[in-house]
Amino acid sequence: xxxxxxxxxxxxxxxxxxxxxxxxxxxxxxxxxxxxxxxxxxxxxxxxxxxxxxxxxxxxxxxxxxxxxxxxxxxxxxxxxxxxxxxxxxxxxxxxxxxxxxxxxxxxxxxxxxxxxxxxxxxxxxxxxxxxxxxxxxxxxxxxxxxxxxxxxxxxxxxxxxxxxxxxxxxxxxxxxxxxxxxxxxxxxxxxxxxxxxxxxxxxxxxxxxxxxxxxxxxxxxxxxxxxxxxxxxxxxxxxxxxxxxxxxxxxxxxxxxxxxxxxxxxxxxxxxxxxxxxxxxxxxxxxxxxxxxxxxxxxxxxxxxxxxxxxxxxxxxxxxxxxxxxxxxxxxxxxxxxxxxxxxxxxxxxxxxxxxxxxxxxxxxxxxxxxxxxxxxxxxxxxxxxxxxxxxxxxxxxxxxxxxxxxxxxxxxxxxxxxxxxxxxxxxxxx
Ligand SMILES: Cc1cc2nc3c(=O)[nH]c(=O)nc-3n(C[C@H](O)[C@H](O)[C@H](O)COP(=O)(O)OP(=O)(O)OC[C@H]3O[C@@H](n4cnc5c(N)ncnc54)[C@H](O)[C@@H]3O)c2cc1C
Numbered sequence: 051x052x053x054x055x056x057x058x059x060x061x062x063x064x065x066x067x068x069x070x071x072x073x074x075x076x077x078x079x080x081x082x083x084x085x086x087x088x089x090x091x092x093x094x095x096x097x098x099x100x101x102x103x104x105x106x107x108x109x110x111x112x113x114x115x116x117x118x119x120x121x122x123x124x125x126x127x128x129x130x131x132x133x134x135x136x137x138x139x140x141x142x143x144x145x146x147x148x149x150x151x152x153x154x155x156x157x158x159x160x161x162x163x164x165x166x167x168x169x170x171x172x173x174x175x176x177x178x179x180x181x182x183x184x185x186x187x188x189x190x191x192x193x194x195x196x197x198x199x200x201x202x203x204x205x206x207x208x209x210x211x212x213x214x215x216x217x218x219x220x221x222x223x224x225x226x227x228x229x230x231x232x233x234x235x236x237x238x239x240x241x242x243x244x245x246x247x248x249x250x251x252x253x254x255x256x257x258x259x260x261x262x263x264x265x266x267x268x269x270x271x272x273x274x275x276x277x278x279x280x281x282x283x284x285x286x287x288x289x290x291x292x293x294x295x296x297x298x299x300x301x302x303x304x305x306x307x308x309x310x311x312x313x314x315x316x317x318x319x320x321x322x323x324x325x326x327x328x329x330x331x332x333x334x335x336x337x338x339x340x341x342x343x344x345x346x347x348x349x350x351x352x353x354x355x356x357x358x359x360x361x362x363x364x365x366x367x368x369x370x371x372x373x374x375x376x377x378x379x380x381x382x383x384x385x386x387x388x389x390x391x392x393x394x395x396x397x398x399x400x401x402x403x404x405x406x407x408x409x410x411x412x413x414x415x416x417x418x419x420x421x422x423x424x425x426x427x428x429x430x431x432x433x434x435x436x437x438x439x440x441x442x443x444x445x446x447x448x449x450x451x452x453x454x455x456x457x458x459x460x461x462x463x464x465x466x467x468x469x470x471x472x473x474x475x476x477x478x479x480x481x482x
Contacts, residue, residue, distance in 0.1 A: 061129055064109055068136050072143045075102055079142035085271040087145050088182050088221045102146050103179060113148035113157075113177050115310065120161035121169075121177055127368035131313045135361070138317025148179045152220055155307035156183040156229055159246075159299050163291035168248060172227055184225035184251070185303065186277060190217040194436050196231070196297070197240035201279060203232035203247060210234075210247060210289070212255075212282040222275035223261050225251055230279070231296045244296035247288045255282035265422055266413075305377035305384055308431045312364045312387045315427065316357070319398045322420055323353050326402035333405075340405060349401040360394045363387055382444035385437040392434060396424035 057065070083095060091099055106112050114130050116122025125133075130149070137143035144150035153176055160173040175181045192198030201214025212232050222228060228249045235243040249256070257280060261272030291299050327350060330341035340346045367383040374380060399420035403410035410417050428434045452458050469476060 057129065057132055061125070061132070064111060065132055065136065067109060068111060068133060068147075071105065072136055072140060075105075076143045076146050077140045079146075080140050083142070085268060087142055087150070088224045088273065090182065090224060099146065103148065106147050111147055113179075115149045115154040115306070116157060116161055116177070120158070121173065122161075127309065127371040128365060130310070131316075131365055131368040134310060134313030135316040135320070138314030139321045144314065145179075148177070149310070151307055151310060152185045153183050154310055155303045156185055158306050159229070159290065159303045160248075162302055163246075163295070163299055165287070167287065168290065172248060175226075181226035182221050182224050184219050184222045184228045184275075186216040186219040186222065186228045187231040187300065188218045189215060190276065193218070194433050196244070196300070199231065199233060199240075199244065201230070201232045202236070203230075203234050203245060205234075206283070208286050209283050210286065212247065212249070212279045212284065214279050215259075216275075216277045216279070218262065218274040219277050220274050222251065222258055222277055223273070227251055228256075228277075229290065231300065234293055238294065241297045242294045245293050246290040246296045246299050247284055248290050249282060249284055249288060253282050253284065255280040264426065266419065301377060304431050305380070306371075308384055308388045309364065309367055309371065311427060311431065312360075312391045313368070315391050315395050316361050316364060318420055318423070319353075319357050319360070319395050322395070322399040322402040322417065323350075323357060325415070325417070326350060326353060326398070326405050329402070329405050333407075346405055349405060353398040353401055356394050356397060360387075360390055363390060382441055385440035385444070388431065388437045389434055389441060392424045392428035395427060396421060399424060 056062070079099070086095065089095075103112070110123060111133060112123070113121075114123045114125045114133060116124075117126075118124025133147070134144075134149070137147055137149070157173060157176050160169060160176070164173055172183070176183055187196070187199075189199050189201060191200070199214075201212065201216060203210045203212045205211075212230060214232065216230065219228065228251060230247045230249050231244055232247060233240075233243055234245040237243070257278040259276040259278055262274040262276060263269075263272035264274070267273075327341075330346050330350065331339060333340045341350075363383075364387055367380060367387050370380045370383055371377070377384065399417050403417040403421065406415060406417065409415055412418075456463055
Protein backbone atom coordinates (compact mmCIF):
# COMPACT_ATOMS: atom_id res chain seq x y z
CA UNK A 51 0.00 0.00 0.00
CA UNK A 52 1.32 3.46 -0.90
CA UNK A 53 2.04 5.60 2.14
CA UNK A 54 4.36 8.46 1.46
CA UNK A 55 4.98 11.89 2.92
CA UNK A 56 6.87 13.09 -0.15
CA UNK A 57 5.57 14.16 -3.52
CA UNK A 58 7.12 12.92 -6.76
CA UNK A 59 10.42 14.47 -7.67
CA UNK A 60 9.17 16.21 -10.83
CA UNK A 61 6.46 18.00 -8.91
CA UNK A 62 8.88 18.79 -6.07
CA UNK A 63 11.10 20.52 -8.63
CA UNK A 64 8.13 22.62 -9.65
CA UNK A 65 7.34 23.42 -6.01
CA UNK A 66 10.93 24.50 -5.45
CA UNK A 67 10.63 26.74 -8.50
CA UNK A 68 7.34 28.16 -7.19
CA UNK A 69 8.80 28.86 -3.76
CA UNK A 70 11.72 30.82 -5.19
CA UNK A 71 9.51 32.57 -7.75
CA UNK A 72 6.93 33.68 -5.16
CA UNK A 73 9.55 34.99 -2.75
CA UNK A 74 11.55 36.91 -5.33
CA UNK A 75 9.06 37.98 -8.02
CA UNK A 76 5.58 37.91 -6.48
CA UNK A 77 5.91 39.00 -2.85
CA UNK A 78 7.11 42.47 -3.93
CA UNK A 79 3.72 42.97 -5.64
CA UNK A 80 2.10 43.03 -2.18
CA UNK A 81 4.14 46.14 -1.46
CA UNK A 82 3.67 48.04 -4.70
CA UNK A 83 -0.01 47.21 -5.35
CA UNK A 84 -1.27 46.11 -1.91
CA UNK A 85 -5.01 46.44 -2.63
CA UNK A 86 -5.35 45.80 -6.35
CA UNK A 87 -5.35 42.03 -6.62
CA UNK A 88 -8.93 42.02 -7.89
CA UNK A 89 -8.73 45.03 -10.17
CA UNK A 90 -8.61 43.77 -13.77
CA UNK A 91 -5.15 44.15 -15.27
CA UNK A 92 -4.47 47.18 -17.41
CA UNK A 93 -1.58 49.45 -18.38
CA UNK A 94 1.66 49.08 -16.43
CA UNK A 95 0.17 46.57 -13.99
CA UNK A 96 -0.68 44.29 -16.91
CA UNK A 97 2.81 44.79 -18.35
CA UNK A 98 4.34 43.72 -15.02
CA UNK A 99 2.02 40.87 -14.12
CA UNK A 100 1.04 39.18 -17.40
CA UNK A 101 4.61 37.88 -17.97
CA UNK A 102 4.64 36.44 -14.45
CA UNK A 103 1.43 34.53 -15.23
CA UNK A 104 3.04 33.25 -18.42
CA UNK A 105 5.96 31.87 -16.45
CA UNK A 106 3.53 30.03 -14.20
CA UNK A 107 1.78 28.60 -17.28
CA UNK A 108 5.13 27.44 -18.68
CA UNK A 109 5.63 25.43 -15.48
CA UNK A 110 2.19 23.81 -15.82
CA UNK A 111 1.14 25.36 -12.51
CA UNK A 112 -1.59 27.68 -13.79
CA UNK A 113 -5.16 27.14 -12.43
CA UNK A 114 -4.34 23.85 -10.73
CA UNK A 115 -7.55 23.79 -8.70
CA UNK A 116 -9.71 21.91 -11.23
CA UNK A 117 -9.60 18.31 -12.37
CA UNK A 118 -8.42 17.84 -15.95
CA UNK A 119 -11.94 16.83 -17.10
CA UNK A 120 -13.26 20.11 -15.68
CA UNK A 121 -10.70 22.22 -17.51
CA UNK A 122 -7.85 22.37 -14.98
CA UNK A 123 -4.38 20.85 -14.76
CA UNK A 124 -5.65 17.78 -12.93
CA UNK A 125 -2.89 17.65 -10.34
CA UNK A 126 -5.42 16.88 -7.59
CA UNK A 127 -5.97 18.43 -4.18
CA UNK A 128 -2.87 17.08 -2.44
CA UNK A 129 -0.59 18.68 -4.99
CA UNK A 130 -2.72 21.82 -4.90
CA UNK A 131 -2.24 21.87 -1.11
CA UNK A 132 1.54 21.70 -1.51
CA UNK A 133 1.41 24.58 -3.98
CA UNK A 134 -1.12 26.63 -2.04
CA UNK A 135 0.97 26.54 1.11
CA UNK A 136 3.64 28.32 -0.89
CA UNK A 137 1.16 30.81 -2.36
CA UNK A 138 -0.41 31.55 1.03
CA UNK A 139 2.62 33.65 2.03
CA UNK A 140 1.50 36.51 -0.15
CA UNK A 141 -1.81 37.92 -1.34
CA UNK A 142 -0.83 38.35 -5.01
CA UNK A 143 0.46 34.80 -5.46
CA UNK A 144 -2.93 33.08 -5.91
CA UNK A 145 -3.78 35.62 -8.62
CA UNK A 146 -0.48 35.10 -10.42
CA UNK A 147 -1.08 31.33 -10.28
CA UNK A 148 -4.76 31.61 -11.34
CA UNK A 149 -6.20 29.93 -8.23
CA UNK A 150 -7.59 32.73 -6.04
CA UNK A 151 -10.73 32.67 -3.92
CA UNK A 152 -13.58 33.18 -4.58
CA UNK A 153 -12.96 32.47 -8.28
CA UNK A 154 -11.74 28.91 -7.66
CA UNK A 155 -15.00 27.85 -6.01
CA UNK A 156 -17.03 29.70 -8.60
CA UNK A 157 -15.11 27.99 -11.40
CA UNK A 158 -15.72 24.65 -9.75
CA UNK A 159 -19.51 25.04 -9.73
CA UNK A 160 -19.50 26.36 -13.29
CA UNK A 161 -17.46 23.34 -14.34
CA UNK A 162 -19.81 20.94 -12.53
CA UNK A 163 -23.19 22.51 -13.26
CA UNK A 164 -22.73 24.93 -16.18
CA UNK A 165 -24.20 24.34 -19.63
CA UNK A 166 -21.73 24.34 -22.55
CA UNK A 167 -22.79 27.95 -23.32
CA UNK A 168 -22.30 29.05 -19.69
CA UNK A 169 -18.88 27.42 -19.62
CA UNK A 170 -17.89 29.13 -22.83
CA UNK A 171 -19.10 32.52 -21.67
CA UNK A 172 -17.98 32.48 -18.01
CA UNK A 173 -15.72 29.54 -17.15
CA UNK A 174 -13.25 29.83 -20.01
CA UNK A 175 -12.30 33.49 -19.37
CA UNK A 176 -12.37 32.85 -15.60
CA UNK A 177 -9.85 30.02 -15.96
CA UNK A 178 -7.80 32.18 -18.31
CA UNK A 179 -7.55 34.81 -15.57
CA UNK A 180 -9.18 37.40 -17.79
CA UNK A 181 -12.09 38.26 -15.49
CA UNK A 182 -13.21 38.03 -11.88
CA UNK A 183 -16.39 36.59 -10.41
CA UNK A 184 -18.50 37.15 -7.32
CA UNK A 185 -20.55 34.81 -5.17
CA UNK A 186 -23.60 36.67 -3.90
CA UNK A 187 -25.31 34.58 -1.24
CA UNK A 188 -25.20 36.17 2.23
CA UNK A 189 -27.88 38.72 3.11
CA UNK A 190 -27.69 41.47 5.74
CA UNK A 191 -30.20 39.74 8.02
CA UNK A 192 -28.89 36.20 7.51
CA UNK A 193 -25.56 34.57 6.76
CA UNK A 194 -25.01 31.34 8.65
CA UNK A 195 -28.66 30.36 8.24
CA UNK A 196 -29.53 30.44 4.53
CA UNK A 197 -33.12 29.42 5.31
CA UNK A 198 -33.66 33.07 6.19
CA UNK A 199 -32.68 34.43 2.78
CA UNK A 200 -35.40 36.58 1.26
CA UNK A 201 -34.05 37.59 -2.17
CA UNK A 202 -36.43 36.15 -4.75
CA UNK A 203 -36.29 35.23 -8.43
CA UNK A 204 -39.70 35.12 -10.05
CA UNK A 205 -40.48 33.72 -13.49
CA UNK A 206 -41.83 36.24 -15.99
CA UNK A 207 -42.31 34.69 -19.43
CA UNK A 208 -38.90 33.37 -20.52
CA UNK A 209 -37.12 35.52 -17.94
CA UNK A 210 -36.42 35.51 -14.24
CA UNK A 211 -36.71 38.72 -12.23
CA UNK A 212 -34.44 38.98 -9.17
CA UNK A 213 -35.43 41.26 -6.29
CA UNK A 214 -33.80 41.64 -2.90
CA UNK A 215 -30.46 42.39 -1.33
CA UNK A 216 -27.14 40.71 -0.66
CA UNK A 217 -24.29 41.50 1.71
CA UNK A 218 -20.57 40.76 1.71
CA UNK A 219 -20.59 39.93 -1.99
CA UNK A 220 -16.79 39.93 -2.27
CA UNK A 221 -15.29 41.56 -5.37
CA UNK A 222 -18.65 42.58 -6.84
CA UNK A 223 -17.17 45.96 -7.74
CA UNK A 224 -14.65 44.41 -10.14
CA UNK A 225 -16.33 41.14 -11.05
CA UNK A 226 -17.68 40.55 -14.55
CA UNK A 227 -20.52 38.43 -13.23
CA UNK A 228 -22.32 37.50 -10.02
CA UNK A 229 -23.57 34.10 -8.94
CA UNK A 230 -26.77 34.99 -7.10
CA UNK A 231 -28.68 32.65 -4.82
CA UNK A 232 -32.41 33.40 -4.72
CA UNK A 233 -35.68 31.90 -3.51
CA UNK A 234 -37.55 30.49 -6.52
CA UNK A 235 -40.22 28.52 -4.65
CA UNK A 236 -41.26 30.05 -1.36
CA UNK A 237 -43.67 27.16 -0.68
CA UNK A 238 -40.96 24.51 -0.91
CA UNK A 239 -38.60 23.53 1.86
CA UNK A 240 -35.71 26.03 1.85
CA UNK A 241 -33.31 23.29 0.76
CA UNK A 242 -35.31 22.75 -2.44
CA UNK A 243 -36.75 26.22 -2.92
CA UNK A 244 -33.64 28.19 -3.93
CA UNK A 245 -31.74 28.45 -7.20
CA UNK A 246 -28.50 29.97 -8.50
CA UNK A 247 -28.28 32.51 -11.33
CA UNK A 248 -25.40 33.80 -13.41
CA UNK A 249 -25.87 37.54 -13.67
CA UNK A 250 -23.53 39.87 -15.62
CA UNK A 251 -22.58 42.75 -13.32
CA UNK A 252 -23.73 45.37 -15.83
CA UNK A 253 -27.31 44.05 -15.93
CA UNK A 254 -29.76 46.92 -15.30
CA UNK A 255 -31.15 47.01 -11.75
CA UNK A 256 -27.97 46.05 -9.89
CA UNK A 257 -27.06 48.71 -7.34
CA UNK A 258 -23.88 48.43 -5.29
CA UNK A 259 -25.01 50.44 -2.27
CA UNK A 260 -21.54 50.41 -0.70
CA UNK A 261 -18.34 48.42 -0.66
CA UNK A 262 -17.77 47.39 2.93
CA UNK A 263 -14.14 47.53 4.07
CA UNK A 264 -12.45 45.08 6.42
CA UNK A 265 -10.70 46.63 9.41
CA UNK A 266 -7.54 48.40 8.33
CA UNK A 267 -8.39 48.60 4.64
CA UNK A 268 -8.03 52.03 3.09
CA UNK A 269 -10.86 54.39 2.11
CA UNK A 270 -12.48 53.51 -1.22
CA UNK A 271 -10.89 50.04 -1.28
CA UNK A 272 -13.75 48.07 0.29
CA UNK A 273 -14.29 44.75 -1.46
CA UNK A 274 -17.42 43.36 0.15
CA UNK A 275 -20.50 44.79 -1.48
CA UNK A 276 -23.93 45.47 -0.12
CA UNK A 277 -26.02 45.02 -3.26
CA UNK A 278 -29.63 45.77 -4.02
CA UNK A 279 -31.22 43.80 -6.83
CA UNK A 280 -34.06 45.97 -8.16
CA UNK A 281 -36.07 43.65 -10.41
CA UNK A 282 -32.95 42.40 -12.23
CA UNK A 283 -34.13 40.59 -15.37
CA UNK A 284 -32.15 37.61 -16.67
CA UNK A 285 -33.07 34.97 -19.27
CA UNK A 286 -33.84 31.37 -18.34
CA UNK A 287 -30.37 30.46 -19.61
CA UNK A 288 -28.93 32.30 -16.59
CA UNK A 289 -30.07 29.50 -14.29
CA UNK A 290 -27.06 27.53 -13.04
CA UNK A 291 -27.90 23.84 -12.53
CA UNK A 292 -31.53 22.93 -12.10
CA UNK A 293 -34.25 24.97 -10.47
CA UNK A 294 -34.15 24.41 -6.70
CA UNK A 295 -30.56 23.16 -6.77
CA UNK A 296 -28.89 26.08 -4.99
CA UNK A 297 -28.10 24.22 -1.77
CA UNK A 298 -26.47 21.31 -3.53
CA UNK A 299 -24.41 23.70 -5.64
CA UNK A 300 -23.47 25.79 -2.59
CA UNK A 301 -22.03 22.75 -0.84
CA UNK A 302 -19.81 22.01 -3.85
CA UNK A 303 -18.81 25.67 -3.95
CA UNK A 304 -17.99 25.95 -0.28
CA UNK A 305 -16.41 22.51 0.27
CA UNK A 306 -13.47 23.16 -2.00
CA UNK A 307 -13.27 26.85 -1.09
CA UNK A 308 -12.84 26.13 2.61
CA UNK A 309 -10.03 23.65 2.06
CA UNK A 310 -8.22 25.99 -0.31
CA UNK A 311 -8.32 28.73 2.35
CA UNK A 312 -6.81 26.27 4.80
CA UNK A 313 -4.03 25.33 2.38
CA UNK A 314 -3.06 28.97 1.99
CA UNK A 315 -3.35 29.53 5.74
CA UNK A 316 -0.56 26.98 6.27
CA UNK A 317 1.71 29.27 4.24
CA UNK A 318 0.69 32.37 6.14
CA UNK A 319 1.10 30.74 9.54
CA UNK A 320 4.50 29.41 8.43
CA UNK A 321 5.49 32.97 7.57
CA UNK A 322 4.48 34.10 11.08
CA UNK A 323 6.54 31.25 12.56
CA UNK A 324 9.53 32.13 10.35
CA UNK A 325 9.31 35.70 11.63
CA UNK A 326 9.03 34.49 15.22
CA UNK A 327 12.15 32.33 14.94
CA UNK A 328 14.19 34.98 13.17
CA UNK A 329 13.27 37.59 15.77
CA UNK A 330 13.98 35.22 18.66
CA UNK A 331 17.45 34.57 17.29
CA UNK A 332 18.15 38.22 16.52
CA UNK A 333 16.95 40.15 19.58
CA UNK A 334 18.90 40.30 22.83
CA UNK A 335 17.47 41.34 26.16
CA UNK A 336 18.35 40.81 29.85
CA UNK A 337 21.71 39.32 28.92
CA UNK A 338 20.47 36.74 26.49
CA UNK A 339 18.88 36.18 23.12
CA UNK A 340 15.11 35.83 23.15
CA UNK A 341 15.59 32.33 21.75
CA UNK A 342 17.24 31.32 25.06
CA UNK A 343 14.21 32.34 27.15
CA UNK A 344 11.96 29.42 28.01
CA UNK A 345 8.75 31.38 27.42
CA UNK A 346 9.88 32.13 23.88
CA UNK A 347 11.01 28.53 23.37
CA UNK A 348 7.52 27.50 24.46
CA UNK A 349 6.05 29.88 21.87
CA UNK A 350 8.20 28.32 19.17
CA UNK A 351 7.51 24.73 20.16
CA UNK A 352 3.74 25.27 20.52
CA UNK A 353 3.59 27.06 17.18
CA UNK A 354 5.57 24.41 15.34
CA UNK A 355 3.48 21.57 16.77
CA UNK A 356 0.21 23.38 16.05
CA UNK A 357 1.24 24.06 12.47
CA UNK A 358 2.39 20.49 11.84
CA UNK A 359 -0.86 19.10 13.21
CA UNK A 360 -2.89 21.46 11.08
CA UNK A 361 -0.85 20.77 7.97
CA UNK A 362 -1.31 17.02 8.33
CA UNK A 363 -5.06 17.50 8.83
CA UNK A 364 -5.28 19.63 5.69
CA UNK A 365 -3.17 17.25 3.60
CA UNK A 366 -5.14 14.25 4.80
CA UNK A 367 -8.38 16.03 3.93
CA UNK A 368 -7.01 16.89 0.48
CA UNK A 369 -6.02 13.27 0.02
CA UNK A 370 -9.55 12.15 0.92
CA UNK A 371 -11.05 14.60 -1.57
CA UNK A 372 -8.84 13.09 -4.28
CA UNK A 373 -9.72 9.57 -3.15
CA UNK A 374 -13.51 9.89 -2.89
CA UNK A 375 -14.15 12.72 -5.33
CA UNK A 376 -17.26 13.44 -3.27
CA UNK A 377 -17.39 16.33 -0.79
CA UNK A 378 -20.19 14.65 1.16
CA UNK A 379 -17.80 11.87 2.19
CA UNK A 380 -15.28 14.42 3.46
CA UNK A 381 -17.70 16.72 5.24
CA UNK A 382 -16.38 16.09 8.74
CA UNK A 383 -12.78 16.60 7.63
CA UNK A 384 -13.52 19.83 5.78
CA UNK A 385 -15.47 21.20 8.74
CA UNK A 386 -12.62 20.19 11.07
CA UNK A 387 -10.07 21.98 8.91
CA UNK A 388 -12.28 25.07 8.81
CA UNK A 389 -12.67 24.96 12.59
CA UNK A 390 -8.95 24.66 13.28
CA UNK A 391 -7.81 27.26 10.74
CA UNK A 392 -8.57 30.55 12.56
CA UNK A 393 -7.10 29.33 15.85
CA UNK A 394 -3.87 28.09 14.29
CA UNK A 395 -3.27 31.32 12.39
CA UNK A 396 -4.31 33.49 15.32
CA UNK A 397 -2.14 31.69 17.89
CA UNK A 398 1.04 31.62 15.82
CA UNK A 399 0.69 35.19 14.57
CA UNK A 400 -0.12 36.38 18.10
CA UNK A 401 3.00 34.75 19.58
CA UNK A 402 5.09 36.15 16.78
CA UNK A 403 3.60 39.60 17.36
CA UNK A 404 4.38 39.39 21.08
CA UNK A 405 8.01 38.42 20.46
CA UNK A 406 8.37 41.38 18.08
CA UNK A 407 7.47 43.72 20.95
CA UNK A 408 6.09 47.14 19.98
CA UNK A 409 7.11 46.60 16.37
CA UNK A 410 4.75 43.62 16.28
CA UNK A 411 1.61 45.76 16.66
CA UNK A 412 2.57 48.30 13.98
CA UNK A 413 1.72 48.26 10.30
CA UNK A 414 5.45 47.92 9.56
CA UNK A 415 5.25 44.14 9.93
CA UNK A 416 2.34 41.98 8.67
CA UNK A 417 1.45 40.34 11.99
CA UNK A 418 -1.62 42.39 12.96
CA UNK A 419 -2.98 41.84 9.46
CA UNK A 420 -2.56 38.11 9.97
CA UNK A 421 -4.34 38.29 13.32
CA UNK A 422 -7.32 40.11 11.82
CA UNK A 423 -7.11 37.67 8.90
CA UNK A 424 -7.56 34.86 11.43
CA UNK A 425 -10.79 36.50 12.62
CA UNK A 426 -11.96 36.70 9.01
CA UNK A 427 -11.22 32.99 8.57
CA UNK A 428 -13.54 32.27 11.47
CA UNK A 429 -16.45 33.84 9.55
CA UNK A 430 -15.93 33.69 5.79
CA UNK A 431 -17.48 30.51 4.32
CA UNK A 432 -19.42 30.03 7.57
CA UNK A 433 -18.69 30.68 11.25
CA UNK A 434 -16.50 28.35 13.31
CA UNK A 435 -19.36 27.45 15.64
CA UNK A 436 -21.44 26.06 12.78
CA UNK A 437 -18.52 23.97 11.53
CA UNK A 438 -17.90 22.65 15.04
CA UNK A 439 -21.48 21.42 15.24
CA UNK A 440 -20.98 19.72 11.87
CA UNK A 441 -17.86 17.94 13.13
CA UNK A 442 -19.62 16.85 16.30
CA UNK A 443 -22.70 15.59 14.46
CA UNK A 444 -20.57 13.64 12.00
CA UNK A 445 -18.42 12.17 14.77
CA UNK A 446 -21.51 11.11 16.71
CA UNK A 447 -22.77 9.14 13.70
CA UNK A 448 -20.22 6.46 14.52
CA UNK A 449 -21.57 5.92 18.05
CA UNK A 450 -24.58 4.31 19.69
CA UNK A 451 -26.12 4.94 23.10
CA UNK A 452 -25.29 2.28 25.67
CA UNK A 453 -28.01 -0.02 26.91
CA UNK A 454 -28.58 0.11 30.64
CA UNK A 455 -27.25 2.55 33.17
CA UNK A 456 -23.49 2.09 33.11
CA UNK A 457 -21.08 3.20 30.36
CA UNK A 458 -19.63 0.35 28.31
CA UNK A 459 -16.19 1.06 29.80
CA UNK A 460 -17.56 0.68 33.36
CA UNK A 461 -14.76 -1.33 34.97
CA UNK A 462 -16.73 -3.43 37.52
CA UNK A 463 -18.93 -4.78 34.71
CA UNK A 464 -16.00 -5.37 32.38
CA UNK A 465 -14.01 -7.02 35.14
CA UNK A 466 -16.82 -9.46 35.91
CA UNK A 467 -17.08 -10.35 32.20
CA UNK A 468 -13.30 -10.75 31.94
CA UNK A 469 -13.20 -13.05 34.96
CA UNK A 470 -15.94 -15.17 33.48
CA UNK A 471 -14.09 -15.36 30.17
CA UNK A 472 -10.88 -16.54 31.83
CA UNK A 473 -12.54 -18.41 34.75
CA UNK A 474 -10.88 -21.71 33.85
CA UNK A 475 -7.45 -20.11 34.27
CA UNK A 476 -8.08 -18.21 37.52
CA UNK A 477 -7.57 -19.58 41.01
CA UNK A 478 -10.24 -18.98 43.66
CA UNK A 479 -8.81 -15.67 45.03
CA UNK A 480 -8.29 -14.11 41.57
CA UNK A 481 -11.80 -15.17 40.47
CA UNK A 482 -13.26 -13.24 43.42
C1 LIG B 1 -14.05 38.58 4.45
C2 LIG B 1 -15.38 37.95 4.19
C3 LIG B 1 -15.73 37.63 2.88
C4 LIG B 1 -16.99 37.11 2.61
N1 LIG B 1 -17.32 36.86 1.30
C5 LIG B 1 -18.57 36.45 1.01
C6 LIG B 1 -18.95 36.28 -0.36
O1 LIG B 1 -18.15 36.47 -1.28
N2 LIG B 1 -20.24 35.92 -0.63
C7 LIG B 1 -21.15 35.70 0.36
O2 LIG B 1 -22.27 35.36 0.05
N3 LIG B 1 -20.81 35.84 1.68
C8 LIG B 1 -19.55 36.22 2.02
N4 LIG B 1 -19.19 36.41 3.34
C9 LIG B 1 -20.20 36.24 4.38
C10 LIG B 1 -20.00 35.01 5.26
O3 LIG B 1 -20.31 33.84 4.54
C11 LIG B 1 -20.89 35.21 6.48
O4 LIG B 1 -20.34 36.28 7.22
C12 LIG B 1 -21.00 33.99 7.35
O5 LIG B 1 -21.73 32.98 6.71
C13 LIG B 1 -21.68 34.33 8.68
O6 LIG B 1 -22.89 35.01 8.48
P1 LIG B 1 -23.20 36.35 9.29
O7 LIG B 1 -22.04 37.26 9.16
O8 LIG B 1 -24.53 36.85 8.87
O9 LIG B 1 -23.25 35.91 10.80
P2 LIG B 1 -24.53 35.28 11.60
O10 LIG B 1 -25.20 34.26 10.75
O11 LIG B 1 -25.31 36.43 12.10
O12 LIG B 1 -23.79 34.60 12.77
C14 LIG B 1 -23.17 35.39 13.80
C15 LIG B 1 -22.57 34.48 14.84
O13 LIG B 1 -23.60 33.71 15.47
C16 LIG B 1 -23.09 32.43 15.85
N5 LIG B 1 -23.87 31.41 15.16
C17 LIG B 1 -24.53 31.52 13.99
N6 LIG B 1 -25.13 30.36 13.68
C18 LIG B 1 -24.86 29.49 14.66
C19 LIG B 1 -25.18 28.12 14.92
N7 LIG B 1 -25.91 27.41 14.06
N8 LIG B 1 -24.69 27.55 16.06
C20 LIG B 1 -23.93 28.26 16.92
N9 LIG B 1 -23.60 29.56 16.73
C21 LIG B 1 -24.04 30.16 15.62
C22 LIG B 1 -21.63 32.42 15.41
O14 LIG B 1 -20.82 32.81 16.49
C23 LIG B 1 -21.60 33.46 14.30
O15 LIG B 1 -20.31 33.99 14.11
C24 LIG B 1 -17.93 36.88 3.66
C25 LIG B 1 -17.55 37.16 4.98
C26 LIG B 1 -16.31 37.71 5.26
C27 LIG B 1 -15.96 38.04 6.68
